[in-house]
Amino acid sequence: MEDDERERFRFYEERSDCDSDSEGYVEDLVDDALCYSSCDIPKLQLRKDVSKAQWIEELGMAEVVEKKGKMWTTTGIVRDGKIYCSIEETLFLAEIGALHIVNGDDTYLSLKDLYEKIAIGNDGYGSSWESFEVYRHLKSLGYIVGRYGVPWTFKSTKINSIAENGASELDGTSCNGSRHNIFITEMFTNLQFGEVKPMFDVYLPNSKFKKSSPGSPCFLLCRTSDHPPSKQATEDLETRCKGHHIKFCNVEHGRVNFFSFNKVELPILP
Amino acid sequence: MGIRWKGKGAEAKALADPMSKIVSQLKCSLIEYDSRGLLSGFSVLIEANEEQTGLFNRTCFGRRNITTEKDKQWFQLSMEEAFYLSYMLKCIKVVGEDNCPTNDDELWKYAISKRNNFPNLFKAYSHLRMKNWVVRAGSQYGVDFVAYPHHPTLVYSEYAVLILSVEDDNSNGRLRVWLDFHCTLRLCGSVAKTLLVLHIDKNCSAATSPSCLESCLVEERTVTRWNPEQSRENQTTVQKEPSN
Numbered sequence: 001m002e003d004d005e006r007e008r009f010r011f012y013e014e015r016s017d018c019d020s021d022s023e024g025y026v027e028d029l030v031d032d033a034l035c036y037s038s039c040d041i042p043k044l045q046l047r048k049d050v051s052k053a054q055w056i057e058e059l060g061m062a063e064v065v066e067k068k069g070k071m072w073t074t075t076g077i078v079r080d081g082k083i084y085c086s087i088e089e090t091l092f093l094a095e096i097g098a099l100h101i102v103n104g105d106d107t108y109l110s111l112k113d114l115y116e117k118i119a120i121g122n123d124g125y126g127s128s129w130e131s132f133e134v135y136r137h138l139k140s141l142g143y144i145v146g147r148y149g150v151p152w153t154f155k156s157t158k159i160n161s162i163a164e165n166g167a168s169e170l171d172g173t174s175c176n177g178s179r180h181n182i183f184i185t186e187m188f189t190n191l192q193f194g195e196v197k198p199m200f201d202v203y204l205p206n207s208k209f210k211k212s213s214p215g216s217p218c219f220l221l222c223r224t225s226d227h228p229p230s231k232q233a234t235e236d237l238e239t240r241c242k243g244h245h246i247k248f249c250n251v252e253h254g255r256v257n258f259f260s261f262n263k264v265e266l267p268i269l270p
Numbered sequence: 271m272g273i274r275w276k277g278k279g280a281e282a283k284a285l286a287d288p289m290s291k292i293v294s295q296l297k298c299s300l301i302e303y304d305s306r307g308l309l310s311g312f313s314v315l316i317e318a319n320e321e322q323t324g325l326f327n328r329t330c331f332g333r334r335n336i337t338t339e340k341d342k343q344w345f346q347l348s349m350e351e352a353f354y355l356s357y358m359l360k361c362i363k364v365v366g367e368d369n370c371p372t373n374d375d376e377l378w379k380y381a382i383s384k385r386n387n388f389p390n391l392f393k394a395y396s397h398l399r400m401k402n403w404v405v406r407a408g409s410q411y412g413v414d415f416v417a418y419p420h421h422p423t424l425v426y427s428e429y430a431v432l433i434l435s436v437e438d439d440n441s442n443g444r445l446r447v448w449l450d451f452h453c454t455l456r457l458c459g460s461v462a463k464t465l466l467v468l469h470i471d472k473n474c475s476a477a478t479s480p481s482c483l484e485s486c487l488v489e490e491r492t493v494t495r496w497n498p499e500q501s502r503e504n505q506t507t508v509q510k511e512p513s514n
Contacts, residue, residue, distance in 0.1 A: 259493060
């Protein structure tokens with residue numbers, strides 16, 4: 001695990017929504033105190049190894065031009081031998097100072113520029129501020145997070161999860177015009193009331209993770225509209241994603257919450 | 271199943287005395303004495319002799335009314351409990367103010383007139399009781415029921431139960447917004463291991479007689495929070511082992 005990632009974990013563990021066994025009120029008070037205090041906020045360490053990427057507007061992704069550090073084994077997708085980062089990956093790395101991003105004309109893209117990009121409309125390059133919060137929360141804890149339906153690399157013969165919109169992914173010979181479809185899946189457009197859609201493939205922290213054979217994700221993380229999923233929507237999703245464990249997330253006021261709705265059958269007792 | 275027993279001898283005690291057996295004994299005793307319950311408001315009051323007192327306590331049906339009467343005890347049954355004993359187990363008769371036993375349909379209609387959600391409430395209650403779970407009121411915890419795998423003195427409760435009727439749009443139901451989940455889960459944490467949602471067939475709420483209930487399906491789903499911080503700690507040690 002990278003030093004900066006460890007730093008990030010500590011930062012998040014202090015800030016995170018501690019849903020500990022005691023469920024006491026004490027943790028929340030401490031958490032709020034940290035949020036609102038102006039001093040003693042842990043700072044991320046400045047890195048020495050900074051990678052460089054170029055933002056490609058037509059793709060809505062950043063192409064890595066200089067790779068530094070070990071994080072690239074679990075970040076970015078591989079196409080034609082190059083690594084491309086989604087907006088959430090790019091923003092995450094930029095926030096921790098691990099990535100410098102430039103435009104086509106080599107001008108520097110600041111954090112502010114990136115924040116503006118993700119805020120654009122309801123389809124900020126396939127993402128949204130809330131989905132970025134979810135991504136950041138899990139990534140900081142060491143989980144490996146990829147967009148649902150987007151293979152890590154074209155070399156893998158097995159698609160690691162059911163790709164609903166990824167039909168064009170399988171055709172490696174698409175021309176430039178449809179390259180946009182290869183990278184962006186329409187996951188973050190507005191959802192109907194009670195509608196649910198898979199958002200991320202989530203893998204457990206794994207130092208031996210390989211993009212060429214990632215295996216099955218630990219679970220699929222789904223987003224919902226601002227209302228919890230209806231029973232029908234949950235069932236439809238389970239049918240579509242047969243074989244995969246599903247979790248739902250809800251982001252509120254900067255806190256990310258995860259839920260599982262599992263079908264059970266209570267045993268008949270003696 | 272990971273039943274959490276209270277104390278050392280608890281499991282053995284429970285295995286020696288399965289709930290189905292004790293309920294059966296209660297049923298026999300009530301039939302033998304032609305027991306009648308008195309309908310009063312949304313409760314049914316019932317007299318119990320010494321043996322029945324013990325059986326009511328061991329099966330967790332009813333609450334005892336503390337009185338100074340010596341030779342008999344009075345228990346107060348909730349409407350679902352009374353209806354279960356009367357309609358499902360057929361071991362008590364419920365009498366109205368005219369001292370005449372009510373039939374099932376009459377009692378059903380009466381119950382619905384007091385609580386129009388009674389069909390769902392009763393379906394959920396009997397669904398769990400039929401599987402020999404002990405079902406107690408949960409309103410003090412913000413849920414419909416609390417379910418135990420055996421007597422509460424022997425086990426911790428397994429589930430806090432919330433009833434959801436399957437309507438096309440759950441806008442009149444429970445757990446409508448995310449805050450409802452946060453709220454209920456928070457309360458649940460201190461009283462039971464897991465939040466259990468029982469989705470009940472929408473036909474149930476329209477049941478005009480208890481016989482309609484038989485065809486109503488009940489789907490069980492648990493609602494749990496996932497804590498990525500804790501899960502990660504449990505898992506990373508496994509991941510560090512060399513792969514094949």
